[in-house]
Amino acid sequence: MSKYRQDEERLNELKTGNHRAWKRFFDENSEAFLLFTMKYGQTDREQAYGIFQEALVILHRNCTGGKLVPPLRSSLQTYLFAIGKNLCRRGGKNHLQFPENLPDLPENPFELDDERRHNAALVKSLLGRIGDKCREFLTLVFLEEMPQVDIMQQMEIPSDEAFRKRKFDCLKKMRTLL
Amino acid sequence: MSQYNDISYIEAYLQDRMGEAERRAFEAELSGNEPLRQEVDAYQKIYSGFNALKENAFSGQVAQWITEAKAQDQSNIVPIKKGAIVRTMWRRLAVAASVVLLLGIAAAWWVSQQYSDEKLVAEAYISPKASGTMGGQETQASLLEKQFETAHQFFKNAAYADATREFGLVVNQLEANPALFDQLTHQFYLDNAKWTGLLAQFAAGQISDEAFSEKLAAFANDPASDYAEKAKDLKRDLGSVWRKIGG
Numbered sequence: 208m209s210k211y212r213q214d215e216e217r218l219n220e221l222k223t224g225n226h227r228a229w230k231r232f233f234d235e236n237s238e239a240f241l242l243f244t245m246k247y248g249q250t251d252r253e254q255a256y257g258i259f260q261e262a263l264v265i266l267h268r269n270c271t272g273g274k275l276v277p278p279l280r281s282s283l284q285t286y287l288f289a290i291g292k293n294l295c296r297r298g299g300k301n302h303l304q305f306p307e308n309l310p311d312l313p314e315n316p317f318e319l320d321d322e323r324r325h326n327a328a329l330v331k332s333l334l335g336r337i338g339d340k341c342r343e344f345l346t347l348v349f350l351e352e353m354p355q356v357d358i359m360q361q362m363e364i365p366s367d368e369a370f371r372k373r374k375f376d377c378l379k380k381m382r383t384l385l
Numbered sequence: 386m387s388q389y390n391d392i393s394y395i396e397a398y399l400q401d402r403m404g405e406a407e408r409r410a411f412e413a414e415l416s417g418n419e420p421l422r423q424e425v426d427a428y429q430k431i432y433s434g435f436n437a438l439k440e441n442a443f444s445g446q447v448a449q450w451i452t453e454a455k456a457q458d459q460s461n462i463v464p465i466k467k468g469a470i471v472r473t474m475w476r477r478l479a480v481a482a483s484v485v486l487l488l489g490i491a492a493a494w495w496v497s498q499q500y501s502d503e504k505l506v507a508e509a510y511i512s513p514k515a516s517g518t519m520g521g522q523e524t525q526a527s528l529l530e531k532q533f534e535t536a537h538q539f540f541k542n543a544a545y546a547d548a549t550r551e552f553g554l555v556v557n558q559l560e561a562n563p564a565l566f567d568q569l570t571h572q573f574y575l576d577n578a579k580w581t582g583l584l585a586q587f588a589a590g591q592i593s594d595e596a597f598s599e600k601l602a603a604f605a606n607d608p609a610s611d612y613a614e615k616a617k618d619l620k621r622d623l624g625s626v627w628r629k630i631g632g
Contacts, residue, residue, distance in 0.1 A: 226446070229443070256455065259451070260444065260447045260451055263443075264440055267440065272436065273400075322433070323433065324437065326433040326434035327437035327438050328434075329430060330430075331434070331438060333434075345435075350438055350439055352439070375392040378392055378428070382427050382428060382431065385431075
């Protein structure tokens with residue numbers, strides 16, 4: 208049995224993008240993370256808040272993107288602190304000393320951030336060109352992550368097959384516009 | 386056309402929802418199917434774009450939480466009005482002053498007790514040995530002996546004015562009748578009466594510090610006097626800064 212069973216349960220909750228689960232995680236870890244960053248990253252509280260925001264976004268990406276999966280080798284808080292360590296050491300601050308028990312995570316290449324920004328802008332643009340129905344539908348599916356049954360009810364989609372067809376037709380519209 | 390051109394396969398691949406065997410088969414097809422490769426690349430941009438937009442939305446949400454947290458930070462800092470600072474400062478100063486005043490009063494009281502006239506003379510007082518050593522003319526000597534004892538009793542009872550008067554009478558009689566006792570006894574009673582009479586006079590407030598100090602100097606400077614050391618100590622205490630504070 209994993210040492211981090213509770214954290215794995217929490218991870219499964221966070222993977223769904225559940226707003227309340229993330230807010231609870233934010234509340235439970237914010238103060239500890241700020242103190243950690245101020246102490247080891249030699250930042251002030253304002254800077255620590257900025258790093259906390261970035262660290263949470265990366266954790267969110269890794270959780271929802273399937274990069275972070277059970278069995279965990281550390282608690283989620285330790286994992287978050289390890290992300291914070293990488294963020295603090297950016298910009299030639301490799302001299303900063305952190306607790307030895309923090310895992311070393313691979314740093315996110317800057318190119319990936321650029322690519323993400325580019326693709327976000329692209330999709331935003333495409334959404335504006337595929338018609339209201341498809342835009343609303345794909346927004347509910349991919350951005351708001353509304354459960355399928357709720358979308359079907361809201362958009363009066365009669366069946367799973369119709370839902371599936373609507374989804375791929377709209378995606379194909381976007382693809383065609385690329 | 387390959388079955389993999391169905392978007393559901395591409396989506397499953399891009400979202401890492403394929404089983405191991407299915408993924409290997411799909412990648413094998415990808416390596417030899419350029420149109421499929423192009424489709425996957427195109428949809429990868431779309432899915433990646435959706436994820437990035439989702440991430441932006443999450444980042445905005447976190448920013449909102451942080452704004453709320455910062456507001457909470459501010460509300461946790463209890464604002465202090467300028468007037469309140471002054472009141473608090475005055476209150477603190479008043480308390481500190483009270484403590485200092487109380488300590489000062491206590492110290493002054495303690496010093497006044499340690500360096501009071503009564504305390505100083507009590508320290509300098511030497512009680513005579515038991516009487517009955519007197520000799521010579523029985524009646525007059527006995528009377529003088531009783532007067533000497535009475536004077537000491539007054540002194541011990543803090544009746545300093547009475548003690549001063551009695552010691553003065555003893556001194557006068559001793560000086561007027563130097564043959565009443567043998568020389569050593571005479572000298573002992575005379576010195577003791579003069580010394581104790583001086584202490585009583587001081588304790589009764591009948592002599593100034595300066596005059597008292599001069600008389601003490603006479604004792605202190607007489608190496609033959611039994612009271613020289615006591616006189617030096619008393620003179621020193623009389624000039625002590627603590628006596629000045631306590632006084």
